[in-house]
Amino acid sequence: MKSRLVCVSNRVTLPRKVSAPGGLTVGILGALKRTGGLWFGWGGELTDGDPGPAEILTRDGIAFATVPVQQQLFDLYYNGFANESLWPLFHYMPSRFRFRPQEWAAYEQVNRQFAQALLPLLKEDDCIWVHDYHLIPLARYLREMGVRVPIGFFLHIPFPYIETLRVLPTYAELMRDLVAYDLVGFQTDSDLNCFLSAVVAVFGERVVEDHCITVGNHSARCGVFPIGVDVDAIQKTVAASQRSEPVRRMVESLLGRKLVIGVDRLDYSKGLVERFAAYEQFLETFPHNCGRITYLQIAPLSRKDVTSYAEIRRKLEQAAGRTNGRFAETDWTPIRYLNRNFPHDVLMGFLRAAQVALVTPLRDGMNLVAKEYLAAQDEDDPGVLVLSNLAGAARELTAALQINPYDPQALGHALQTALTMSLGERRERHRQLMQNLREHSINAWASEFVAALRSPISAPEVRAAS
Incomplete structure (x- = not known):
């Protein structure tokens, strides 16, 4: 025994x-x-x-x-x-x-x-x-x-x-x-x-x-x-989540636009300030995406009693307000920035709906959101992972689009590449990534x-x- x-x-x-x-x-x-x-x-x-x-x-x-x-x-x-x-x-x-x-x-x-x-x-x-x-x-x-x-x-x-x-x-x-x-x-x-x-x-x-x-x-x-991550459990959760009201409402609100998603605890190591700045620069560099994509950033609050976390929250609110103020239309908001938790099944449904995931920490032990996003995808029409080369997951997920999170131009070009990637290339990258996920569950x-x-x-x- x-x-x-x-x-x-x-x-x-x-x-x-x-x-x-x-x-x-x-x-x-x-x-x-x-x-x-x-x-x-x-x-x-x-x-x-x-x-x-x-x-x-x-x-x-x-x-x-x-x-x-x-x-x-x-x-x-x-x-x-x-x-x-x-x-x-x-x-x-x-x-x-x-x-x-x-x-x-x-x-x-x-x-x-x-x-x-x-x-x-x-x-x-x-x-x-x-x-x-x-x-x-x-x-x-x-x-x-x-x-x-x-x-x-x-x-x-x-x-x-x-x-x-x-x-x-x-x-x-x-x-x-x-x-x-x-x-x-x-x-x-x-x-x-x-x-x-x-x-x-x-x-x-x-x-x-x-x-x-x-x-x-x-x-x-x-x-x-x-x-x-537990690939099979995530896929079962995703299948059930498609019928949930929060996921259905979110998908309907996109009005056919492509969804770019980020899910990170509110922490300076996650590179959120740098990511928001890169997204603003992306809209400047590739203006034809305005009105065609929505960036949903979920960032639950953490360690509220630590001064630096109040500071990062303020910076992100200012950055989101600035980008939305510059680029929004009456029927389109470039960034949806939410400081709240969602139930795990709802979160997996959101990940499934996203054509691109931005996982760009300045440094991370592993980052399981990157792996959850991949496991949540439809293998026949998978999304694309844009991943920081400073995350621990980068050592395994070599078929992701890897970037340096301090380089806003590189992040913007990777996002554009992800949005325009062919179905064949998306499927092949996803196949390689899923093989690793199953080996290292x-x-x-x-x-x-x-x-x-x-x-x-x-x-x-x-x-x-x-």
């Missing part, structure tokens, strides 16, 4: 609250649904006192264990160190980076509290899978508390090269915590290589051999596990990581992505 899988993330998405699940949620639920297990993390509640023991809800063979976070620590831990130190630095944006010792201390304290709350829930033969940058120190605290079961870590965002990582005053401590895991997984070869550059800088070259890192008496493996990602984590350290080394 296989050991129980315990997944740990900053936030647990409870069953009743799943509406528009992100990549992490889909991945964790996919892994746990096959074998059952425990998902542990913050439940969204803040408290003034001691966090206390976890509350547990069991649904469909999965136990959801949630703990609150102390109010006085949350802003320092989450909005502070996690999202104003690690997030910008790991996305190669040091100009947005800041470091405050009290935020680092809160980050450490919350991780210690998570370990303390998780400890009584663990069994002797568990296998623990920790997710993302919020919880890097967790394995060290669990080890200090006597936990000896396999503990793996997967980073959903990029990992920076050592010369960028050095900006962080506590980068050596962060590396100490990462090598406390038994398996460390990344999205791309580039992320893995950057991680190894940091390992060598902190511990020396002798500790690394064939993707295995030995520091003291502990050995950690590392590898590449590109995350994917969400289920393959979870299965490969968990199998590697459960295997003994003497097993064959974790493969790297091609």
Whole structure:
């Protein structure tokens, strides 16, 4: 009998609250649904006192264990160190980076509290899978508390090269915590290589051999596990969504115009300001598209308490207003800009209806919207993906139209190429892209990581992505 899988993330998405699940949620639920297990993390509640023991809800063979976070620590831990130190630095944006010792201390304290709350829930033969940058120190605290079961870590965002990582005053401590895991997984070869550059800088070259890192008496493996999507599930969802009222109304409102779509969380790493500017320039360069296409940008709000996110929202509202003011007609609006979430089935219906998807982050770990768009398409008449070459997905989706997101002219020409591409070329590109999606599905990602984590350290080394 296989050991129980315990997944740990900053936030647990409870069953009743799943509406528009992100990549992490889909991945964790996919892994746990096959074998059952425990998902542990913050439940969204803040408290003034001691966090206390976890509350547990069991649904469909999965136990959801949630703990609150102390109010006085949350802003320092989450909005502070996690999202104003690690997030910008790991996305190669040091100009947005800041470091405050009290935020680092809160980050450490919350991780210690998570370990303390998780400890009584663990069994002797568990296998623990920790997710993302919020919880890097967790394995060290669990080890200090006597936990000896396999503990793996997967980073959903990029990992920076050592010369960028050095900006962080506590980068050596962060590396100490990462090598406390038994398996460390990344999205791309580039992320893995950057991680190894940091390992060598902190511990020396002798500790690394064939993707295995030995520091003291502990050995950690590392590898590449590109995350994917559930193609079959998306296609079933799309088929049902065509009958939904929101999708039908949106399609009817286009009045036969081609739809260009972007779906991104409101974040400066997604390249939205640059994309809006490029779209305005596109209408200038190719004016015959005016009145013939509609650009729908869905950008749900995120991290509203972080100053830089209020700034990006203001810039996007100004850019959309300027473009609409310049080019709109009485019966046509160039940009439809929406700051709201949609249910997952509706979103998949929107993606299906779009002739072009713009996925142009300035830096991204993977970007599952790119893969969802491809999976949602009609293979007989597929749309075209315009993809940033700085997204992790670019390493796999080589048949997409790839551009540098900082180059507005390149984005505009790619959009024009996508809008005029022949049916034969669209079909061939889509065929190649779908082959990759099926090889690197969400289920393959979870299965490969968990199998590697459960295997003994003497097993064959974790493969790297091609």
